[in-house]
Amino acid sequence: MLTLKNIHKQYQDSPLLRDIHLKVDRAETLCLLGPSGSGKSTLLRIIAGLEQPEQGKVLWQGEDITEKPSHLRNFGFMFQNYALFPHMTVAENIAFGLRMKGKPDGKIGERVEEVLDLVHMLDFLDRSVTALSGGEQQRVALARAIAPEPALLLLDEPVGSLDRTLRERLLTELREVLHKLETPVIYVTHDQEEAFSIADRLAVLHNASIIQAGSPAEVYTFPGTLWLAGFLGFQNQVEGTVRSLDPLTIETRFGMLRTDQNCQHEFKENARVRLIIKPDGAVLSDCSGGVNCLEAEVEDSLFSGDRYRVKFKMTGGSQFIFFAESKPEVGEKIPLKIMGESILCYKDENGN
Amino acid sequence: MKSDWKKIGRITLVVIPLIFLIIFYFYPIWEIASVTLRRLDPDWMKDIPWGIISDAAGFTVFQAVLSTVLTLVLGLPAAYLFGTYRFRGKNLLKILTTIPFILPTVVVAAGFNALIGPRGWLNLLFMGLFNLAQPLINLQNSLAAILIAHVFYNTSIVIRVVGGALEQMDPNLEMAARMLGASRWKTFRNISLPLLLPSVVSALLLVFLFDFTSFGVILMLGGPRFSTLEVEIYIQTVQFLNLPLAGILSFLQLFFSMAIAFLVMRSGGQFIAPIVPHVKSERLRSPEKPGEKIFLALMAAVLIILLVFPLLGLALRSFLSVETTRAGQVTAWNFTFDFYLSLFENTRASIFYVPPVEALRNSLIFASASSILAILLGFMLSAGIRGVKRFDRIVELLILLPLGTSAVTLGLGFFSAFSRAAASLRYYPLLIPAAHTLIALPFVMRVIRPAMESIPESLKDAAKMLGASPFEVWKYIELPLILRAVITSLIYSFTISLGEFGATSFLARPELPTLPIAIFRYLNLPGGNNYGQAMAMAVIILAVCALSIFMLERLQFRKAENDRMNGHAHT
Amino acid sequence: MNKKMRTISFGILFALLAASCAAEPQTLTVMTHDSFAVSEDVVAQFEEEHGITVEFLLSGDAGSTLNRAILSKDHPVADVLYGVDNTFLSRAIEEGVYESYNSPVLENISDRFKIAPDNLALPVDYGDVCINYDKAYFSGNDLDLPQSLEELTDPVYEGLLVVENPATSSPGLAFMLATIAEFGSDGYLDFWQDLRDNGVVVVNDWETAYYTNFSGSSGQGPQPMVVSYGTSPAAEVVFAEEELEEAPTASLVGENMCYRQTEFVGILAGTANRGMAENFVDFMLSETFQEDIPLNMFVFPVNENAKLPDEFEEHIQVPENPASLPLDEIREKREEWIEGWREVMLG
Numbered sequence A: 001m002l003t004l005k006n007i008h009k010q011y012q013d014s015p016l017l018r019d020i021h022l023k024v025d026r027a028e029t030l031c032l033l034g035p036s037g038s039g040k041s042t043l044l045r046i047i048a049g050l051e052q053p054e055q056g057k058v059l060w061q062g063e064d065i066t067e068k069p070s071h072l073r074n075f076g077f078m079f080q081n082y083a084l085f086p087h088m089t090v091a092e093n094i095a096f097g098l099r100m101k102g103k104p105d106g107k108i109g110e111r112v113e114e115v116l117d118l119v120h121m122l123d124f125l126d127r128s129v130t131a132l133s134g135g136e137q138q139r140v141a142l143a144r145a146i147a148p149e150p151a152l153l154l155l156d157e158p159v160g161s162l163d164r165t166l167r168e169r170l171l172t173e174l175r176e177v178l179h180k181l182e183t184p185v186i187y188v189t190h191d192q193e194e195a196f197s198i199a200d201r202l203a204v205l206h207n208a209s210i211i212q213a214g215s216p217a218e219v220y221t222f223p224g225t226l227w228l229a230g231f232l233g234f235q236n237q238v239e240g241t242v243r244s245l246d247p248l249t250i251e252t253r254f255g256m257l258r259t260d261q262n263c264q265h266e267f268k269e270n271a272r273v274r275l276i277i278k279p280d281g282a283v284l285s286d287c288s289g290g291v292n293c294l295e296a297e298v299e300d301s302l303f304s305g306d307r308y309r310v311k312f313k314m315t316g317g318s319q320f321i322f323f324a325e326s327k328p329e330v331g332e333k334i335p336l337k338i339m340g341e342s343i344l345c346y347k348d349e350n351g352n
Numbered sequence B: 001m002k003s004d005w006k007k008i009g010r011i012t013l014v015v016i017p018l019i020f021l022i023i024f025y026f027y028p029i030w031e032i033a034s035v036t037l038r039r040l041d042p043d044w045m046k047d048i049p050w051g052i053i054s055d056a057a058g059f060t061v062f063q064a065v066l067s068t069v070l071t072l073v074l075g076l077p078a079a080y081l082f083g084t085y086r087f088r089g090k091n092l093l094k095i096l097t098t099i100p101f102i103l104p105t106v107v108v109a110a111g112f113n114a115l116i117g118p119r120g121w122l123n124l125l126f127m128g129l130f131n132l133a134q135p136l137i138n139l140q141n142s143l144a145a146i147l148i149a150h151v152f153y154n155t156s157i158v159i160r161v162v163g164g165a166l167e168q169m170d171p172n173l174e175m176a177a178r179m180l181g182a183s184r185w186k187t188f189r190n191i192s193l194p195l196l197l198p199s200v201v202s203a204l205l206l207v208f209l210f211d212f213t214s215f216g217v218i219l220m221l222g223g224p225r226f227s228t229l230e231v232e233i234y235i236q237t238v239q240f241l242n243l244p245l246a247g248i249l250s251f252l253q254l255f256f257s258m259a260i261a262f263l264v265m266r267s268g269g270q271f272i273a274p275i276v277p278h279v280k281s282e283r284l285r286s287p288e289k290p291g292e293k294i295f296l297a298l299m300a301a302v303l304i305i306l307l308v309f310p311l312l313g314l315a316l317r318s319f320l321s322v323e324t325t326r327a328g329q330v331t332a333w334n335f336t337f338d339f340y341l342s343l344f345e346n347t348r349a350s351i352f353y354v355p356p357v358e359a360l361r362n363s364l365i366f367a368s369a370s371s372i373l374a375i376l377l378g379f380m381l382s383a384g385i386r387g388v389k390r391f392d393r394i395v396e397l398l399i400l401l402p403l404g405t406s407a408v409t410l411g412l413g414f415f416s417a418f419s420r421a422a423a424s425l426r427y428y429p430l431l432i433p434a435a436h437t438l439i440a441l442p443f444v445m446r447v448i449r450p451a452m453e454s455i456p457e458s459l460k461d462a463a464k465m466l467g468a469s470p471f472e473v474w475k476y477i478e479l480p481l482i483l484r485a486v487i488t489s490l491i492y493s494f495t496i497s498l499g500e501f502g503a504t505s506f507l508a509r510p511e512l513p514t515l516p517i518a519i520f521r522y523l524n525l526p527g528g529n530n531y532g533q534a535m536a537m538a539v540i541i542l543a544v545c546a547l548s549i550f551m552l553e554r555l556q557f558r559k560a561e562n563d564r565m566n567g568h569a570h571t
Numbered sequence C: 001m002n003k004k005m006r007t008i009s010f011g012i013l014f015a016l017l018a019a020s021c022a023a024e025p026q027t028l029t030v031m032t033h034d035s036f037a038v039s040e041d042v043v044a045q046f047e048e049e050h051g052i053t054v055e056f057l058l059s060g061d062a063g064s065t066l067n068r069a070i071l072s073k074d075h076p077v078a079d080v081l082y083g084v085d086n087t088f089l090s091r092a093i094e095e096g097v098y099e100s101y102n103s104p105v106l107e108n109i110s111d112r113f114k115i116a117p118d119n120l121a122l123p124v125d126y127g128d129v130c131i132n133y134d135k136a137y138f139s140g141n142d143l144d145l146p147q148s149l150e151e152l153t154d155p156v157y158e159g160l161l162v163v164e165n166p167a168t169s170s171p172g173l174a175f176m177l178a179t180i181a182e183f184g185s186d187g188y189l190d191f192w193q194d195l196r197d198n199g200v201v202v203v204n205d206w207e208t209a210y211y212t213n214f215s216g217s218s219g220q221g222p223q224p225m226v227v228s229y230g231t232s233p234a235a236e237v238v239f240a241e242e243e244l245e246e247a248p249t250a251s252l253v254g255e256n257m258c259y260r261q262t263e264f265v266g267i268l269a270g271t272a273n274r275g276m277a278e279n280f281v282d283f284m285l286s287e288t289f290q291e292d293i294p295l296n297m298f299v300f301p302v303n304e305n306a307k308l309p310d311e312f313e314e315h316i317q318v319p320e321n322p323a324s325l326p327l328d329e330i331r332e333k334r335e336e337w338i339e340g341w342r343e344v345m346l347g
Helices: A040-046 A092-103 A103-118 A134-146 A163-180 A193-197 A216-221 A224-231 B004-037 B050-084 B090-102 B105-116 B121-130 B143-167 B170-179 B185-213 B218-223 B229-239 B243-268 B288-319 B337-343 B356-384 B391-406 B407-418 B422-453 B458-463 B470-481 B485-498 B503-505 B515-521 B530-565 C005-022 C041-050 C062-071 C086-095 C104-108 C135-140 C170-197 C207-215 C233-236 C274-285 C287-297 C311-314 C327-346
Strands: A001-013 A014-024 A029-033 A055-060 A075-078 A152-156 A187-191 A201-206 A209-214 A236-245 A249-254 A255-259 A270-275 A282-284 A293-303 A308-314 A320-326 A333-338 A343-347 B322-324 B330-337 C028-033 C052-058 C079-086 C122-134 C161-164 C199-201 C225-230 C247-252 C257-268
Touching: A001 A040, A014 A040, A014 A209, A029 A040, A029 A193, A040 A075, A040 A187, A075 A134, A075 B458, A092 A103, A092 A134, A092 C225, A134 A152, A134 A163, A134 A282, A163 A193, A163 A236, A163 B391, A187 A193, A187 A236, A193 B337, A201 A216, A201 A224, A201 A249, A209 A216, A224 A236, A224 A343, A224 C041, A236 A255, A249 A270, A249 C135, A255 B458, A270 B090, A270 B407, A282 C005, A293 A320, A308 C005, A320 C079, B004 B243, B004 B391, B004 B422, B050 B090, B050 B143, B050 B229, B050 B288, B050 C207, B090 B143, B090 B288, B090 B530, B105 B121, B105 B143, B105 B288, B105 B407, B105 B515, B105 B530, B105 C207, B121 C233, B143 B185, B143 B218, B143 B288, B143 B485, B170 C207, B185 B243, B185 B391, B185 B422, B185 C247, B218 B229, B229 B243, B229 C062, B243 B356, B243 B391, B243 B407, B243 C311, B288 B337, B288 B530, B337 C225, B356 B515, B356 B530, B407 B422, B407 C062, B422 B485, B458 B470, B458 B503, B470 B485, B485 B530, B515 B530, C028 C041, C028 C062, C041 C052, C041 C287, C062 C079, C062 C086, C079 C086, C079 C274, C086 C170, C086 C257, C104 C274, C122 C170, C122 C274, C122 C287, C161 C207, C170 C207, C170 C225, C170 C257, C199 C207, C199 C225, C207 C225, C233 C247, C233 C311, C257 C274, C274 C287
Parallel strands: A029 A187, A029 A201, A075 A152, A152 A187, C028 C052, C028 C079, C161 C199, C161 C225
Antiparallel strands: A001 A014, A001 A055, A201 A209, A236 A249, A236 A270, A249 A255, A270 A343, A282 A333, A293 A308, A293 A333, A308 A320, B322 B330, C079 C257, C122 C225, C122 C247, C122 C257
16 A cells, blocks of 8 residues: 655755655554654654655655655645644534535535544534644544545644643543554654554664564563663663673673573674663562572662562672562662563674 | 645745736836946946935935934834823824825815915914014925925824824733833833834935835925936936936935845844734723923924824815905915815816716725735735745835835836836726825734734634635634724725825826826916816815725724623723 | 729728818917916817817926926927016026917017017016015004015014925025015025014924914914915905905015016927917917906016906905016026025024
8 A cells, every 4th residue: 555665864964864764554553663753653754745755755555655745645644733723613623624525515514523423523513723722633634534535545743742640541532533543654753662552563763764563562561772672661680791692691791691582683692782671571589599599779769650660780780670579678679570571682893 | 745835835825925026026127227237328327416326315314314214203103192082182183194195296285385385274373473574494405394394294104103002002011010110111112112123224215215205295395406316317308318327327316225224124133023912902091190291282282283284284275265465464364165166166177187986986986996905915925924934025125116216216117117018008097006006015914913913822813723615724823813903904005005105106008097187287287266276176185095995994992882782891 | 902002992991081080179288387377268168269189288387387388398298388587587588498479469568578589488477475474463453554665674573474485396496586576686684584583483384384373264373474376366356265255365565575476478499380389379368268367367568458357356466566576586596595594583
């Protein structure tokens, strides 16, 4: 359905998007994830036709639409600031796309009510948009985008400006709505929790490229680069040297660590690597020494809803964060059992 | 490829108004300049009264600056009033403050004199009250009269331009500041005022240029002791037929006015405020605290006294016929409609009799034509120069040129340029809307352009994504959002045309009499009836103007009315 | 189409055009200043008699009108120019805007008006710029009327006179010329200094002087004497709000207190309509037109056979010796005189 080939875009003097390839060929929700400034919104706008790439093609159902004006693409777009037309009511906003398509009035009214119902906003039919709350505006914006039955739906950080509880609630609703539609959706966000909860597939943007694409589970289980691991919140990082290859065992200054993960890279013995230990990968145990057993001193712990987020001071001084079921005493020295599947290994950029 | 077409489209949008400017401004100026140069004789430098010229130049700058400052002193608080509060009688007051703009100076002088002249109402009142022999207030032929008249004329520009911008400002910006701990005054000073700066600069420029080239006010209310460059140009042209000297003075005038305009534009910055167009002016609220109410009352009182009373003096005079004894004492004031009625009679069966209905019709036709033309060209220019950085400054300066040019010179330029083909004289009246448009265009641009640029791109993008072609985007999104600005510009172009400013007063023809011309003919002859009729005609202009403005203003409310009538709830 | 058909069609086309041209009445264009006025039926009479339409081109005040005539003299925009007065006549002649016309009707006109060389311009009307005074004021205050310009400097008249700036006002200029006729080029400035010391009020334009300052008009101003026109008292009667038997004002007509202005008409050099222009000039000097002038423009007809309206006979004082100055002297010294005046009066 949608194919992006070789998309290049410059911003001032450096590349914003470099050789981007992307494909969406069924009714799935693809999430473009990346930090602010990574070009994901620009990529979305290029797909929408609101911006032009310097190089590359956008193909839809095989047709090259790179130069096709936005208003002829029949793509729906939901803006970060909603961009509701302030001089029109809710109903008029939603009806706009249908009017532009030339649909008869009767049909327009029906459809407007249909989509408003979908987003649970039927009561707001004749309200002025300027007095709506954030959540209400977001839903109207969504309804407006889907009312003309677009072939592709583009969402640019749709819940970005909402507060947390609202965001979660609306995400759930959004997921419902998107599932009901049988339209491919491209969803842009910088928030990985959001991305994971809504996407069928993820594409992560960093340094002008897509560094990993896959299902949320795939990406979360093994983030493709060190940077991505950091982006996803995996901060526990340590250097090490490969001691044996099968299973991959690495010596670090905390101790020996053995990983169950397919590290996706051919490491040689004595290679320098960097390891990430996921925060949910440690268990308070009474292991003593040996592989995957580290000792750490509790620095601080924070209650986090269903568990504790504990700061540990590791041997050598670095700070690691692990989740724990129970609250440990500050200052306690605790042995931690590290799960093999929670150890991710990456090339050490400085050496190997 | 697509961007090439876009570029061509954009260039066309800018080129058409520029061509208009070339035909109706540069060409006439070129013509009169070359004629002037051809008439230079070898010793034209001989008798130049340098003393008078430098005095005139100095005084021109002085009175223009002072008038502008005073206009801001009254206009800014008034703009704040109109831009912040909702109150009863607001629309009426706004209309009344705009009317002075259309009055020909000859009428304003009469109105002022009717009010504060040596035998004006105020003086009569004081003399009666305090048994004085001499008039108490004698502002005739004074700098004060010039300044007051300028303020009277131009305050409405500040009110509409700055007040309009204030009204449209996003109230969230100010609220955010308040939440961060800023007092009302600090919020105004640090948030609202900087955001208003572009509109203040615009108003300032226009007021300054009007004051700089002011003619009637200086001549009739200032009197012989005060001379500006424009007055000297007039004298040299019409009294001494010394076109070369007049030419130099015109050039000087243009140079000074443009230099100052350029400096003002520079310092005001090019920053277009992110005024998110709020369609229903949520910023407007009723005054709550006693301080606010006092401010409101005081400001309204000042505006009424300064801007409305002179009009009343005039209106009164048109309804009152005076009886005197042989000794000259006024014995009776009789209320009468005679002056109005006799307007419709051609008592002398003169071929140049101006039936008021015809004069009115002609004035309205010219006004409509020039308003539409000004708006069209203003739109084209605003759309065309979007985003092109340095070029837009050049364009803005270019369209200010007519405002800084002597009306006398421009009038002669028009004549030189367009009288060549004898046939074209028949089409002379077509030049009238063109001339009016030249004067209205800078105003239109300075109001419409910021409004257009303040529409968030995302709204236009949203419309595009929903299938709107570029024209549909303009029609359904941009136009409604800048409607307020469009109406403001319409009102101004309309009033400028009705009042026939400067150069245009040198253009009319007898078959197409307009209201100001008609007034002039009545005041040209002695006789109580003539005077009364002139006043009556002036009141007719006032009424027509007020009515037109009222109807134009209603255009913006029409949609709201419809919504309300169809039961759409409003919050 | 073949050649024959084409020729025939063009022929028909031309014939039609020619016919339409002939059928349409020609137009005579008369360029005048804004104060020009004439009765509809008088013009209609001329139009019918000669089968043409007359178009009037009002072109501003006298100076503006002359400017336009000069600027367009190589391609005249009109056929006839009316409204140049004796202060501008030399200039007009020098610039060559007119072509000579020795009209037969000139026989009926007194020689004292024929001051243009070669009949380049012909006199049409004249008027006196005089000081008008408010009768009620003078009688009410038991004040004697000043009999000469000199008497105006008498302290008993302090602050009672309003005059116009000669640089910006035609009557103002005329009055200044009167003082020059009386006191000479060397002495007039002293006179004006005395006037200044005696509190004379100076304004820029006639409208302000008459309607704001003058006590005898409906403006009810403070000054009972104003420089205006000798015909103004008649106008006050004609245009009075209520019927008046007597004019409320009158003119001071002592020696050199009034200045005589004559207005001229001429055929514009290079006109394509010479024949018709001549007819119109003759018409302007004919009794019909001349008798129409007084109540339209409030000036006197030069044709002494023309009857004056009653209001003119009853309410106007005609000076015996109105002041006047030679055209060439005015041409030469005009700027100098005005600048001198400005220095004394406005410094």
